[in-house]
Amino acid sequence: MKLFKRILFWVHLVLGVAGGLVIAMLALTGAAMAFEPQILDLIEPHANAVTLIEGAPRLTAQQLLDGVKAKFPDKSPGGLVLSSEPTKPVLVQVAGAHAVSVHPQTGEIVSERTPSNFFTVMLLLHIRLSSGAVGNWIVTVSNVFFILLCITGLYLWWPKTLRAMKSVTRFNFKLKGKAFHWNLHNVSGFWALAVLFIISVTGLMMSYRWASDIFYTASGAPKPEPAPVVKLADGTPRYPLNDAVAQADAIAPGWETTAVLPPGRRSGAYTLIIREAGHSENQRSRLYLHGGTGEVLRWDQYKNYSHARKLRNYVLPLHQGSIGGVPGRFIAFAACITALTLVITGYVLTWKRFAAWRTKRAIARVKPKARAPEISTPDELPAPSAAFTASAPTTQ
Numbered sequence: 293m294k295l296f297k298r299i300l301f302w303v304h305l306v307l308g309v310a311g312g313l314v315i316a317m318l319a320l321t322g323a324a325m326a327f328e329p330q331i332l333d334l335i336e337p338h339a340n341a342v343t344l345i346e347g348a349p350r351l352t353a354q355q356l357l358d359g360v361k362a363k364f365p366d367k368s369p370g371g372l373v374l375s376s377e378p379t380k381p382v383l384v385q386v387a388g389a390h391a392v393s394v395h396p397q398t399g400e401i402v403s404e405r406t407p408s409n410f411f412t413v414m415l416l417l418h419i420r421l422s423s424g425a426v427g428n429w430i431v432t433v434s435n436v437f438f439i440l441l442c443i444t445g446l447y448l449w450w451p452k453t454l455r456a457m458k459s460v461t462r463f464n465f466k467l468k469g470k471a472f473h474w475n476l477h478n479v480s481g482f483w484a485l486a487v488l489f490i491i492s493v494t495g496l497m498m499s500y501r502w503a504s505d506i507f508y509t510a511s512g513a514p515k516p517e518p519a520p521v522v523k524l525a526d527g528t529p530r531y532p533l534n535d536a537v538a539q540a541d542a543i544a545p546g547w548e549t550t551a552v553l554p555p556g557r558r559s560g561a562y563t564l565i566i567r568e569a570g571h572s573e574n575q576r577s578r579l580y581l582h583g584g585t586g587e588v589l590r591w592d593q594y595k596n597y598s599h600a601r602k603l604r605n606y607v608l609p610l611h612q613g614s615i616g617g618v619p620g621r622f623i624a625f626a627a628c629i630t631a632l633t634l635v636i637t638g639y640v641l642t643w644k645r646f647a648a649w650r651t652k653r654a655i656a657r658v659k660p661k662a663r664a665p666e667i668s669t670p671d672e673l674p675a676p677s678a679a680f681t682a683s684a685p686t687t688q
Contacts, residue, residue, distance in 0.1 A: 297392060297448065299446075299518060300447060300448060301448055303440075303444055303445040304441060305642060305645075307437045307444075308441055308635070308639075308642070308675050309443065309638075309639070310437065311433070311434040311437035311441075312635045313635075314430060314431060314434035314437050314631070315437070315631060315635055316631075316635040316636075317418075318431065318434065318631075319436070319485060319628045319629070319631035319635070320628070320632060321415075321418040322418060322491075322624070322628040323628035323632070324410075324414045325411060325415065325418065325612075326409050326612075326613065326621050327618075327623075330621075332411075332541055335546055338402050338403065339381065339393050339403035339453050340380070341379045341380065341381075341400060342379055342381055342395050343379075343380060344378060344397065345397050345398070348397045348398070349397070350378075350397055351399055352534045352537075353382075353400065353534055353537050353552065354532065354533045354534050355393055356384065356396070357533065358566050360384045360386065360394065360401075360446045362463065364387075366387050367386050367387045367471065368387065369385060369386050370385055370386055370551055370554050370556070371384075371385040371532075371551065371552060371553045372384045372466055372551075373549060373550070373552075374384065374494065374537065374549065374550045374552065375549050376547060376548050376549070377545075378396070380396070381393035381395060381396065381403070382394050382396050383675070389405070389407045389408065389415075390405070391404075391405045393403070397534060417433075420518065421609040428499070431499075432496070432500070432646050435495050435496055435499065438631075439489070439492045439493060440491045442481075442488060442489045444494065445481050445485070446485060449481070449482075459475070459478070460479055460516055461482060461483075462477045462479065463476065469644075470641065471654070474637075476633065476637050476643060477633075477634060477637035477638060477641060480630045480634055481630075481634055483630070484627050484630035484631070487623055487626075488627050488630065488631055490611075491610075491611055491624065491627060492613040494608070494610045495532060495611055497607050498607060498608065504604060506512075507600035507603045508598075508600045508601075508604075509602075511598070511599060511600045513598040513599065513601070514598070515639065516592070517577075517590070519559065519561070519563060520559070520580045521558070521559045521561070521587040522560035522582055522583055522584070522589070524560030524584050525660070528560075528583075529583065530554075530555060530678045531581065531585060531586040533552070533554065535586055536552065536564065536581055536586065537550065537552065537564075539564075539586065540566055540579055543588070544566045544577065544593075546567045546568070546569040547567060548567045548569055548571070549566070549567045549571065550564055550565070550566050550567075551564070551565040551566075552564055553565070557629045557680030559581060561581060561589060562579075562581040562582075562583055563579075563580055564578070564579040564580075564581070564611050565577075565578055566578070566579060568593075568594065571594060573609070573614070573617070574606055574608065574609045575594050576592045576594060576605070577592060577593045578590075578592040579592075580592075604650055609623070613625070613627075627683060
C-alpha cells in the first residue's frame, strides 16, 4: 500500500508540474468571465435595454440583417438572436467572434463585440489558448490532467482519522514555510474539490463527443438525431428569412428568444433555436426548415427530449456556474481562484522538495576527511617471536 501511495504521489506531482501553467490559465480566464453578464450590464447598460421610439414600428429580421450588412460590406453577417422583449436589442453575428447589438426599431448599432474585446480574448484563451486546434488539444489534455489531480489528491490526502480531519479542513495562517503552503494546498483542495471536479468534467464533455454522450450511455436513451443536411443547387433562391421567423411564431407561439442560423455551406437548412415561454436559458427547442422551400424538416421540442438530453443541456450552465444565478457564478469564481492557488502552492511545494533533494545530494557527494592512523597502545602490541627472543642478549 505504501508503494502504491508513493507511486500515486509522483503521478500527482508530475501531472501538476506538466499541466500547471495551462491549468492556471484556465482558472484565471474562467475567473475573469465568471461575472461577464453582470459586468456588461454595468459598463454597457444600453446593450441589454434600449429606449423605444414611440409609434415607430419594429424592423423585420431581414431589414436588421441588411442594415448590418450595409455597415460591414466586407463581411457576411448571418445569424441573429431575436427577443420577444420590446426593449431587448437584436444580436447579429457579423463574422466569427465579431457580433453587434442593434436597436430593434432603427437598426442602429448600440454595442459591438469584436475579437479584440476583453471577454472575447478571455474566451479564446480559455477554450484554445488563442492557438487554434493545437491550443484546443493542449487545453483538453490539461483538463484531463486536472481531473486526475482531483482524484489522486483526494486519495493521497484524505485523513485516516477524525482527528486528522482538522489538518485538511482548517486553514492555519500561523504556519510558516513549507507547512504553510502544504496546509493552504490541502485545505483549499478539500473545500473546492467537488466544484472543481464538476467544472473540469463538464469542460471535458464540451470537448469530446464521447464524454458528452455519457448521459445516453448510462441511461440507455437514444442519442438525438443529427441536424438535417440539405443540399441546395447553385442559384437556388433562399427561403425568405422573415418567413422562417414567421414559421417559428406559428409553431412556438409566445417564444421568448429565437436564434436564427441561416443556410450555409455545410447545410442548406435553417436552424432556429427557440426558448419557449416559461423556459430557462438552457431549455431550448430546435426547428429545422428547408433553406429553399421552408418545409419543416424536424421540430425537436424541449418537452419531448429524453431525460438524458435534458441533462446534457445543463453541461454548459454547470461549467459556468450560471445555473445558480449570481450565487452560482460566485461559487464558480471562487473555485477558479482556488484552482489558481492550488497551482501556485503546488509549484512552491515541488520547488522546496527539489531544493531539499539537491541539498541532500550535495551533502552525500562530499568525501569524508582522511583520518590519522591510530597508534596501538603497549597492551595491544604483538608478542615478540621466538627467534627474536633467542637472539636477544641476556643480562648477567
